[in-house]
Each structure stands twice: as C-alpha cells, then as structure tokens.
Amino acid sequence: MLTKRKRVSLSAKQKREICEMKEKDPTLQNVKASYFAEQFSIEDFHHSEGWLGGFKKRHGLRQFKKQGEAESAPSAESIERDRFALQQLLATYNPEDIWNGDETGLFWKMEPSRVLARNSLSGHKKEKSRVTIFCATNATGSEKMTL
Structure with a gap:
C-alpha cells in the first residue's frame, strides 16, 4: 500500500x-x-x-x-528622442494628473526557457495561456487604481 x-x-x-x-x-x-x-x-x-x-x-x-520568437529593440537614438519629447509633454501637466499604468501577466502553462540537456533542443511554439493584471497610479502616488 x-x-x-x-x-x-x-x-x-x-x-x-x-x-x-x-x-x-x-x-x-x-x-x-x-x-x-x-x-x-x-x-x-x-x-x-x-x-x-x-x-x-x-x-x-x-x-x-530554448529558442523562441524573435524580438526587436528600439535604437538608442530613438529612445533618447522619445524620452526628451515625453519630458516636454509631461512638464505641461500637474503631477496629480499624470498617470502611469502597466499590465503584467502570469503565463501559467508556459514551460521554462532554460533546460538541462545533453544536446541543444529545437524551438517550438510556446503555450501562451495567461492571467493579466493591470496596475496604475498617479505621479505623486496619492491615487492608485484598485485591482
């Protein structure tokens, strides 16, 4: 038994x-x-x-x-240009009225991207079932969205 x-x-x-x-x-x-x-x-x-x-x-x-899907990244010049433009735009607003939000996801069925093996493994399509959470707050931190 x-x-x-x-x-x-x-x-x-x-x-x-x-x-x-x-x-x-x-x-x-x-x-x-x-x-x-x-x-x-x-x-x-x-x-x-x-x-x-x-x-x-x-x-x-x-x-x-493990090989997955390719991603691209912006150039350093475009990042600096966009950062400066954003600073100029935000300077015209009250910090209490500036909000930032971001989503995060839990890919609860996805396999690890690294494995121990004797030989390299071929890539395959990743399982993308996920739960998404969105969080946001204003620039001063005085207000936050409820989850």
Whole structure:
C-alpha cells in the first residue's frame, strides 16, 4: 500500500531565517542546501560549490536557452528622442494628473526557457495561456487604481 509523504512547508519564521541567511551568504544553493540539511536532521553538514557542476559534467549536461520568437529593440537614438519629447509633454501637466499604468501577466502553462540537456533542443511554439493584471497610479502616488 502506498502512502503519501507529508510535504514540508515553510513557516513565516523559517522564511525570515532563510532571508537572513541569504544576507550573510547570498548563494541560494547554499541556503537551500543548509535548509534541507536542517529539515532532515543532518548534523555536521558541509556542501561544496562544485557538486552541481561536477554532476552536470559527469552526465554531459549543459544549460541551453530554448529558442523562441524573435524580438526587436528600439535604437538608442530613438529612445533618447522619445524620452526628451515625453519630458516636454509631461512638464505641461500637474503631477496629480499624470498617470502611469502597466499590465503584467502570469503565463501559467508556459514551460521554462532554460533546460538541462545533453544536446541543444529545437524551438517550438510556446503555450501562451495567461492571467493579466493591470496596475496604475498617479505621479505623486496619492491615487492608485484598485485591482
């Protein structure tokens, strides 16, 4: 008979301790390794920086960026020109009347763009199912749109 293993979840105190550990030693792998050693009651735990690199080398694994759709970027000259024009336009308005808004999306079905593999992978069409949130506030921060 199979039994489900109990999942370990972090308490607020544990999350705070991890953040404090990150400030002392910013390497996330070290933080997670120390956390799991504590969770599994491993005393006198020592980890090395190179174990993951050695594992990848032994198994012929490298990190590849999955190829997706190409994007274009504006030139530096056009950015500077547009920035100056925007500053001139905004100078004619009261800061309380200047609003900025942006949308953000969670692509909840999209696969990671980087994978560990023995060979480079061919590109494929990405799943684009998403949830969109729009946030906006005025320039002084005195008014904000509700979500």
